[in-house]
Amino acid sequence: MPDTRIAFKAGRAFRREGTNFVDPSPTKGAVELVNGDDDLLHFQWRNRVTNETEEDLILFPSDASFNKVAQSAWGRTYVLKFSSSDQRHFFWMQNADASRDAEFVMNVNKLLADPSDDPVWLPAVGSSEPTASGSNTQRELTQTERDGIQNFVNSLMLPGGAAGSNEHDVALSDILTPANLTPLFTSRPDLITALFPHLPPDLPSPPSAETLQQIIASPQFRAAVRNLDQAFRTGLLGGLVRGLGLPEEAGTSVEAFLRAIQEQAGKEGEGGESMDTD
Incomplete structure (x- = not known):
């Protein structure tokens, strides 16, 4: 591939x-x-x-x-x-x-x-280490999966803005840490069900908080988060964010993505309707 x-x-x-x-x-x-x-x-x-x-x-x-x-x-x-x-x-x-x-x-x-060389990226603001690029497979999300992932991202929000008071310091590698994620999996079992279809198929079933805790503590997960940080910095994640029902601009940075999720949640909380548009 x-x-x-x-x-x-x-x-x-x-x-x-x-x-x-x-x-x-x-x-x-x-x-x-x-x-x-x-x-x-x-x-x-x-x-x-x-x-x-x-x-x-x-x-x-x-x-x-x-x-x-x-x-x-x-x-x-x-x-x-x-x-x-x-x-x-x-x-x-x-x-x-x-x-x-x-x-x-x-x-x-x-x-x-040297095609075998690995690109080295400058760290995002708020991150302390360089990253290497990677690739992601995209598909259209079901409404159930979309709602579950939206709830997951909403759970990471802090009052007063997207993921903190200084949104320009946001990096996914600073947010998706074991310390932040473990309490979510314990208190929100519905998130586990929503996230599990997007994980490798060879994991134990049924899904459990313990399994996800092992995943988020692994070096592979940390590398994947850094790769996603880099993908946001390229501004080329329009297809993925459209699958979440968000505007294409939400794929231009981590800050824009979290802000769009927060705005969408606010509209739905007011009884508004979210629609996918191209």
Whole structure:
């Protein structure tokens, strides 16, 4: 199964015929570096409107580089160049915040040099360790599962705001800790039933609080939480949050996700109706 190593929002740009000028296309997109089923590294461009992969380039170690176009008047245009040919593929960053551009470019070039290398991410604010990227399998959630997961997230909320008074310090690795989760599984057995379908199928059945306590204390769980933190920082979790009945903007950061969950819970508590929209 393909494994996404890096993903970030980026549009394509095209050289104007007969000139050195490059014009950006307004189409919303994402650059994704993927380990394919062929065990090769693929540099892909995905259309975020149609969700179709429209460009798929196979990369060999040290054959390509991803660098800023120095002549770009805007400053956020990048080119993928190959040493074995004169191919040039241009992209422009579509994240509103440019603060992480250099971090994405650094990790792209790490993988272009050595596809077996692991991307290293700067820690999120409020976190004390770097993380490595990972991939997640997405599917549409049932209404029962959606309500259960929403209740679970609501249980993590603190009065006065999303997960604390200083929402900009939020990281999932600081929230989904054994100290926070264990009391929830003990006091809210309904959460166990809602979460269990999303856990590995080889776990003991029926589900129990003890089983989940072992899971959340494991290094694998901590690594998965750090990967999800990183996925939120890429801003590419729109499909997952839509499955929860949340606006796509909720997939742009942990803070936005928790805030959207809290707002949705408030509306439903007032008797409002939540609907999925694209």
